[in-house]
Amino acid sequence: MVSRFLALILLAAFSCPTHVESIIRHYKFDLVKKNTTKLCASKPIITVNGKFPGPTLYAREGDTVIVRVVNHVRDNVTIHWHGVRQLRTGWSDGPAYITQCPIKTGQSYIYNFTLTGQRGTLLWHAHINWQRATVHGAIVILPKRGVVYPYTKPDKEAIIILGEWWKSDVETVVNQAMQSGTPPNVSDAHTINGLPGPATNCSSKGYTLHVESGKKYLLRIINAALNEELFFKIAGHKFTIVEVDASYTKPFKTDTIFIGPGQTTNAILKADQQIGKYIIAISPFMDTIVATDNQISTGILRYKGTPKFPPTTLTTIPPRNATPITTNFLDSLKSLNSKEYPTKVPLTIDHSLLFAIGVGVNPCSTCVNGTRVVADINNVSFVMPTTALLQAHYYNISGVFTYDFPGKPPNSYNYTGTPPVNMQTINGTKVYKLAYNDTVQIVLQGTSIIAPESHPTHLHGFNFYAVGKGLGNYDPKNDPKSFNLVDPVERNTISVPTAGWTAIRFRADNPGVWFLHCHLEVHTTWGLKMAFLVENGKGPNESILPPPSDLPKC
Missing domain, CATH: 2.60.40.420 (Cupredoxins -  blue copper proteins)
Known part of the structure; x- marks a missing residue:
């Protein structure tokens, strides 16, 4: 197993920041001038190692990746390794206040994870506020040495x-x-x-x-x-x-x-x-x-x-x-489903969930029009905690979240038709609990409270299979008859069609707390997000690893 170490130093263009090419060498970098040349705009942006987009992280399947992030900007930061499964290493997943507290100014944090059973292209990006606008880059996971692509190797x-x-x-x-x-x-x-x-x-x-x-x-x-x-x-x-x-x-x-x-x-x-x-x-x-x-x-x-x-x-x-x-x-899009890369769709389901997702309007006494645009899942607009959910779960800290996230909308209605008169959401920090190795089906049902809209939805900690999709309201009796359980595409982010639905399936074989949210940042900001809490299993490799000593504190 190869160990790779990259130092990602977060820099801002407020003066002449230091550019770090290795773990100890520092260089000056005039980021304001660089960005004016590239983007015809003069404004400070947050970057990684002075680069926009940031540096590419290269590794091979099976490698352990260690990334030391040092925060030299005035804002709190975190980095998410989008699509990396983080088996038992939820402490390295990165979403702020979900798996970790943010890295504060002048502080650092080491992300440590192993790339297990994955190869291809992924994305890393900041996972706090809207920082990913400029803080992002590529992850290239090469096959293990001696393993060839299942297609003709490109030049x-x-x-x-x-x-x-x-x-x-x-x-x-x-x-x-x-x-x-x-x-x-x-x-x-x-x-x-x-x-x-x-x-x-x-x-x-x-x-x-x-x-x-x-x-x-x-x-x-x-x-x-x-x-x-x-x-x-x-x-x-x-x-x-x-x-x-x-x-x-x-x-x-x-x-x-x-x-x-x-x-x-x-x-x-x-x-x-x-x-x-x-x-x-x-x-x-x-x-x-x-x-x-x-x-x-x-x-x-x-x-x-x-x-x-x-x-x-x-x-x-x-x-x-x-x-x-x-x-x-x-x-x-169909999965390869070959002998070397089989498709393992769960055929029996322990949790069949219906998540109605969309955008609505709540009263707001301090807002211009007396209302505020919000987003929700099953009528719950997620409230970000002030203590990370994973830390609260691991250390049994009470009062941070509740276990009562609804597995279906509290009130059924015509999701893609004329909405009910009163659709005010509730605010809450709620999780849905799963036992280790449970199988899950989620039907992501788009709604049209304000306007129907496509929602690219991302699940942390797991890949899933997209077994079906359609327009209008999901029909639990007839729509499953057309599900693809043979070679559905395997993804970590899926688009829910406008005024329609998408069905996904996965196995909860990764203990921890895992975020699910719309990857349109505006919808995440408005509350279209929730979290799964997957309990430890009974085997020796079925429990969350202990938190690292440098885990940031809130």
Whole structure:
């Protein structure tokens, strides 16, 4: 087993911060000037090692990863290793006040976890407030030495991280919105590897992917955006999808990739077109009335040998509400289900849960309109505690949370139709308890209290199988008849269709406290989140490991 040590130092562009390339060497870095050049905006941002996006974490399946995070900024921070299963190591999962207290200014914390049974592409990002807008990067998990990909090995690889950019400080944006009770401003631009591409009053040329004719490239595509599901296209080229969320899939071809916040997609691109320049484009998806950043970010795929001023091949951008494209892409995703990588869908279920998720409005005496937009699961808007849930569970600290999170909506109604007159949510810090090795089915049912909307939902601590989805209200009698229990896609983040539902299944074989939330940061802020508490098992390797000595204190 190989041990890898990376030092991630969080820096801010308030002056000339120190850039750390190794554990002990420090360098100056003028981040304000760098970001003005790249993003045509002058504002301080929080970064990791002075980079935006942050450094890529490379490891192999079976490696132990140790990351020392040192906080040199004025804000509290945490880092989440999105999609890493964290078997028995919930202390390293990272969501603030769920598995740990934040790392305070001037303090540090060592994340220590082993990559067990996983290989592919994942994402790391800050997991407190809206810091992940700039604090994010890629995790590349290579197969064990001697183990080959279940597809033709590409000639080269490239990491492509998609994001959003605000001209204003994102924390100011969200704080003003919470005080007013209204939705926050949408982002001002999308980015590809931190670059927005040509834009008004901006000389940035955008990201360039260099290729050679005849070669195959594995594109590791990551959506690190805060609030938007995105389309990804390259003019004149098609992709072969081979993996999502670090789980292999049956290969299929497409010219458009659909990817939600927190999701990753590995796609093989063959450089099989004429030498020249081809537009890379990302654009938002939203098939309802909810606002998005409608800016299209572009980059360039450039063939080796392209003359200095060649014509550029353009691409057709999908309509913002291109539901057929998203549906076709999602329906094409199937797990590999091979001898080496079997699909293990739970066939019997211990807990059958119905989670009605959506956005509503509560009274607010201090807000501009006397109301505040909220979000909820089963009518509960989650309240963040001041002591981390995992610490409260491990040390038996009372009064931090209750065990009464409802397994179904307290009052059933037409979830995707006309809502009841009174849908005010309740506030609470509630968990749903599971015994070790219990099998769970969750039907994530979208609602239309204000407007129906797609919800990319992330489960910490587990992968799950997406066994079914549909439009309208879930029918517990007839809809399970069409479930795919043979080769459903395996993921850690799944989109719930607008005015529809998605059914997922997983086995609770990882003790600890595990967050489930919408990965649209605005919805998480409003309360669309909850936590599972998985009890210890009876075997020697079925209990939470003791907390590390440097675990931050609240």
